[in-house]
Amino acid sequence: PKLLWTVAIFCIIFALTTGKGGNLLDSIVDNISISQGTPKLKRYAKKHGLLLSDYPQKLFELYERNPETKQFVFEYPLKKDNPPAATLDSINTSSVPLFLQWDQRWGYEQYSGDLLGLTGCGPTCLSMVSVYLTGDTTMTPSSMAKFAESHGYASTGNGSSWTLFSEGGVKLGFDVTEIPLVEKRIVDNLNVGNPIVAIMGPGDFTTTGHFIVLTGYKDGKIKINDPNSKKNSEKLWDFSKIKGQIRNLWVFRAGS
Secondary structure, three states: OHHHHHHHHHHHHHHHHHOOOHHHHHHHHHHHHHHOOOHHHHHHHHHOOOOHHHOOHHHHHHHHHOHHHHHHHHOHHHHOOOOOOOOOOOOOOOOOOOOOOOOOOOOOOEEOOEEHHHHOHHHHHHHHHHHHHHOOOOOOHHHHHHHHHHOOOEEOOOEEOOHHHHOHHHHOOOEEEEOOOOHHHHHHHHHOOOOEEEEEOOOOOOOOOEEEEEEEEEOOEEEEEEOOEHHHHOOEEOHHHHHHHEEEEEEEEOOO
């Protein structure tokens, strides 16, 4: 890869000074991307008349980390300019619905200086609890992202601040309570239908920071909605497994 990058830099200089070398540069960029684990994406791009340079580098990395995002990543150049969904049809709110930040209905929208699909775990979690508690299907991840940005809860390059939930949730009309990391408090709230937003540190869900929603309690384990992973959301989690990764917790209830 180092050699390819060296040649790529040479080609950039050559192309800028002579007006030639563009095709060679595209080929080298393709090969660099292949070396980073994107041969399937290269084949898709070629089939649809696209170049790998049509994709942000961060999407290569997203797909490599999380193959669940394949459609979102592969179809980016074709669908990135579609308007986000204004409402959510056929949503069952008898339990907390799972929304994914990289859903094509909103994931290509800009949020916090990047794609919502990359940085939007906060608004997506807020959307899940809002739709569940109110039944209002216009409270989409996209609309929650706009709410976060307009109220200063989006942190450029860092996703969302914790105040999106502690303050933003209250502004939306919810009763929001910060609770300690005590298993009984968590279980008692889940058993009466109160969803809990959790900010997670490095571990099973993230290498940095990531918001998820604790949605229920079953067979002695915790059910979660991870806005970045269907796979994680289909599992049941032992409290002992996730306890050390939880940085803070906010219980949400419908406002009076």
